Amino acid sequence: AGDNHTGGNSREGTFKETVTLKWCTPRTNSVELHYCTGAYRISPVDVNSRPSSCLTNFLLNGRSVLLEQPRKSGSKVISHMLSSHGGEIFLHVLSSSRSILEDPPSISEGCGGRVTDYRITDFGEFMRENRLTPFLEPRYKLDGSLEIPLERAKDQLEKHTRYWPMIISQTTIFNMQAVVPLASVIVKEAMTDEDVLNCQKTIYNLVDMERKNDPLPISTVGTRGKGPKRDEQYRIMWNELETLVRAHINNSDKHHRVLECLMACRSKPPEEEERKKRGRKREDKEDKSEKLGKDYESDKPWQESERLKGLLDREKDELAEAEVIKDSPDSPEPPNKKPLITMDEIPTVEKAKGPMSLLSLWSNRINTANSRKHQEFIGRLNSVNNKAELYQHLKEENGMEATENGKTGRQ
Secondary structure: OHHHHOOOOOOOOOOOOOOOOEEEOOOOOOOOOOOEEEEEEEOOOOOOOHHHHHHHHHHHOOOOEEEEEEOOOOOEEEEEEEEEEOOEEEEEEEOOOOOOOOOOOOHHHOOOOOOOOEOHHHHHHHHHHOOOOOOOOOEEOOOOOEEOHHHHHHHHHHHHOOOOOOEHHHOOHHHOHHHHHHHHHOOOOOOOHHHHHHHHHHHHHHHHHHHHOOOOOOOOOOOOOOOOOHHHHHHHHHHHHHHHHHOOOOOOHHHHHHHHHHHHHHOOOHHHHHHHHHHHHHHHHHHHHHHHHHHHHHHHHHHHHHHHHHHHHHHHHHHHHHOOOOOOOOOOOOOOOOOOOOOOOOOOOOOOOOOOOHHHHHHHHHHHHHHOOOOOOHHHHOOEOOEOOOOHHHHHHHHHHHHHHHHHHHO
């Protein structure tokens, strides 16, 4: 691409491919090194012109000029640099793309799309275990032929990648610390008796975990509800572990011993299966009782609100009957009012945290209505044995009128 940048318009009128470059003053440090992909010796077309003379003297004094190239999108990119070396002027082509010397992009930005749960740490360990090193001493195969180090490295890489999930949510056993002793030695070409013993201990430990009903690191990404039950989780774990071991059983007879131990532990005795069935039935009963309890709790506030509404309706009817009092002095003694039922005396549902329920709204409305009622009748407050004399002010006014009339008659 650098050859295309050296051409220009000649005075003879023959046109060559040209690129528009403009002098720019970047806002970067002047001592910053630029990644250069090519350098080409150039000379000014019009040597005697004043701009060419000024630029030549500027460059020969040890200065540099950065040139920017406009893009079709409207932005600009610094693509070239003019600088002198040994009294000659060179046009340097600068890299405008990602440099191989920079840090690589995140793995989540690659071909996997928006996947962010890659086993990055495990992949780093995998690369360290399978890195290439110089192999000086010759080695021979069992048939006596010379073993090529590169082919041996490829065979080892193939063994380690027979079963190796790349995403955390696609595996269970590689997220469990208890499976590490087995997973680290099952990929070997030849296992020792101690390795077989460690693998068997790992399997027995998993059986003990299942008997204790310990939780497993099952990923619930993208699933709704509670996810698979505990029985289903262990079934997934055993299937994945069997897949890993079966991928390496052809390595040696000791790998077969590990698989036999695994299959023996997977085939549970009849009493164990019966215990599992009882456990599943108990879990189903607990789920049903929990659901019924939630339904009862949701119906309880409605029942309480209906009972409270009935009490308040009866209270209004009794209050209306007691307030019907005739104006005549011969009217019978009014019935005693029953004390109002305060909201504190009525058992209410405990206030739930969060938004207000229908019962709370109804209770607030009734409390507001009761607070606006009139005060108690003053005659009943001053009565003796629940008997109050009515129209006392009329008698007092009649007595005063009679006295005034007597005084007027004497005069």
